[in-house]
Amino acid sequence: MAEGTVFAAGWTLDDVQWSKFDASKVDPGLLQAVKAASLVEFNAPDYVIYLKRVFKDSGAETLANIEQWGVEETQHGLALGHWCELADPTFDFKASFARFREGYKAAHFFSDDATSVRGSRRGEMVARCVVECGTSSFYSAIREAADEPVLKEVAGRIAADEFRHYKLFFGMLHKQDEPELPFWRKLVVALTRVNESDDDELAYAFYAANIPPSEPYKREEYARAYYAQSLTLYRRHHVRKLVQMIAKTIGADPNGRLTQAAGAVAWRALRVKAGLNTRAAAHIAA
Ligand SMILES: [Fe+2]
Ligand SMILES: [Fe+2]
Numbered sequence: 602m603a604e605g606t607v608f609a610a611g612w613t614l615d616d617v618q619w620s621k622f623d624a625s626k627v628d629p630g631l632l633q634a635v636k637a638a639s640l641v642e643f644n645a646p647d648y649v650i651y652l653k654r655v656f657k658d659s660g661a662e663t664l665a666n667i668e669q670w671g672v673e674e675t676q677h678g679l680a681l682g683h684w685c686e687l688a689d690p691t692f693d694f695k696a697s698f699a700r701f702r703e704g705y706k707a708a709h710f711f712s713d714d715a716t717s718v719r720g721s722r723r724g725e726m727v728a729r730c731v732v733e734c735g736t737s738s739f740y741s742a743i744r745e746a747a748d749e750p751v752l753k754e755v756a757g758r759i760a761a762d763e764f765r766h767y768k769l770f771f772g773m774l775h776k777q778d779e780p781e782l783p784f785w786r787k788l789v790v791a792l793t794r795v796n797e798s799d800d801d802e803l804a805y806a807f808y809a810a811n812i813p814p815s816e817p818y819k820r821e822e823y824a825r826a827y828y829a830q831s832l833t834l835y836r837r838h839h840v841r842k843l844v845q846m847i848a849k850t851i852g853a854d855p856n857g858r859l860t861q862a863a864g865a866v867a868w869r870a871l872r873v874k875a876g877l878n879t880r881a882a883a884h885i886a887a
Contacts, residue, residue, distance in 0.1 A: 608761040614680055617755060619687070626749040627688045634830035635743070635752065636685045636692060636810035640701040641802060643678025643694075645671045647707070655717045655725055656773075663773060670766055677759045684755055685810075692810075701809035704818065705802060723782050724790045726774035727850055730767055731794040734846040737763035741842075742834040767846060774850070787851035795847070803827045825878045832875035840868045 649671035656663050682694030717725035740760035747753045782790075804824035808816075812823070844864040845855040853860055 606757060608758040610762065610765055612758050614676065614683065617680060617751065617758070619683075619751060621754075622684075622687050622751045623749055624688065627752075628748065630830045631743070631747060631752075631834070632685065632688050633807070633811050634827065634834075635681055636689075636697070637803060637806040637827055638739075639678050639681035639685055639694060640698050640806040640810055641678075642674050642681060643698055644701070644705075645674030645678070648674070652725070652729075654715050655722060657715060659722070659773075659777070663776075666769055666773070670769065673762050673766070677762065680755045680759070684752055687751070688749070697810045700814060701806055704809060705805040707802070719790050721779055721782070722777045723774055723779050724786070726770050726777070727782070727787050727790045728794040729770040730774065730850040731791050731847055733763050733767035733770060734843050734850070735795075737767060737846070738835070738839045738843040739831070742836065742839045745836065746834045771850065784852055791847055791851050828874065828878040832871055832878065835871060835875075837868050840864060840871055843867070 649667055652667045653664055656667060678698075682698075685692050686694055719725045719728050737760055740756045740763055744753055744756035744760055747756060801820060804820045804827060805818065807827040808818050808823045811826075841864045844867050845860060848857075848860040848863070849855045
């Protein structure tokens with residue numbers, strides 16, 4: 602499969618060339634991050650229920666798109682989980698996922714409130730766009746960093762889906778029959794969502810996927826461990842594109858000077874954070 606292949610939508614697990622798996626090319630640190638990501642992706646049905654509640658009056662097409670989005674995210678979890686089981690035969694994807702479900706519960710998934718936690722449907726779409734910006738750059742970075750050919754392929758397929766999800770939610774953002782949000786409000790939602798990447802979800806996924814249940818959960822420690830394995834994957838062009846996509850979401854010029862400056866600051870911040878977390882997490886044994 603050529604390095605720059607752009608994978609089409611609608612792929613299935615049977616399309617992946619699993620027979621090309623090469624155990625000698627698995628990076629143990631990257632494997633830890635991919636295990637955690639597989640659990641978060643497979644948890645998509647909760648987001649589908651939540652989004653269908655928030656968008657219940659937005660028409661049949663929107664609800665069908667949310668449903669299809671959830672099917673694709675769940676498949677991302679299955680594909681990554683299967684790769685992790687090939688890379689580490691002691692890893693049990695379904696058992697790890699059960700542990701994750703047991704220990705991680707986001708409050709807004711369990712309420713009946715049809716209002717988005719972001720205050721409006723447009724706010725919800727800004728937050729969803731930011732998440733898809735993050736996942737598209739994350740899997741693009743994995744695709745480039747991985748030596749193992751099947752992980753390269755799976756990450757390429759997922760990254761292409763995540764870019765399409767961004768486009769889907771960007772379109773939904775502008776279709777809502779709500780007043781346009783002021784720029785500052787979109788900026789606050791976007792920055793809040795970027796900041797929430799430090800939340801419990803990734804730390805708990807890292808714990809459930811990589812640490813024996815006999816060890817107690819330590820949120821900060823496992824968040825650091827996750828970031829130590831994931832932030833080091835990014836290259837400058839991934840961060841530049843990520844910031845440009847977020848800028849477009851909030852209505853700023855993706856190629857303007859402010860966006861370029863924000864991209865440079867984000868790149869430096871990421872390098873600092875990656876360094877700090879790598880040192881802090883060095884004592885966590887694989
Ligand atoms: Fe995904
Ligand atoms: Fe996605």
